[in-house]
Amino acid sequence: MNTGIKLFIVLVVFSFTATSFGQATNHHDQSRQGGDPNWSELIASMDKMHRAMDAVARSGNGDIDFVRLMLPHHQAAIDMAKTELIYGKDPQTRRLAQEIITDQQLEIELMQRWLNKLASARAKENRMLARKTKNENH
16 A cells, blocks of 8 residues: 555544544533533433443453443433433433333343342352362361
8 A cells, every 4th residue: 555545544544533532522521511411410420330330340251241331331321311301301302211210220120130149159159169178178
């Protein structure tokens, strides 16, 4: 590939990336300026979700990791839907927000039950292994 074409591609990619970054930064800056409380609350919900997702430690089990990451994702959807119920005016989006709250809460409860069931099963396995090891040593 000729050097001029390579340079052109690099410049286009750089320009797109810089523009995207600038727009994302601008959205966050606007939310922190306290102008629109609806926008500020939506962004705050996403920021909270990202912090919670960043705090999830990798378990090495894809199923567990998926569920642990989906919990804050679903909670953010609920938080954003509640913001829509406070500030939204359109009946369809308000109904959608209510459905999101109901559905996501049920899914959160399902995921929490699954994680608790898995934790209980692992604790039981650990107790049985500890008893077996203790009996073998005596």
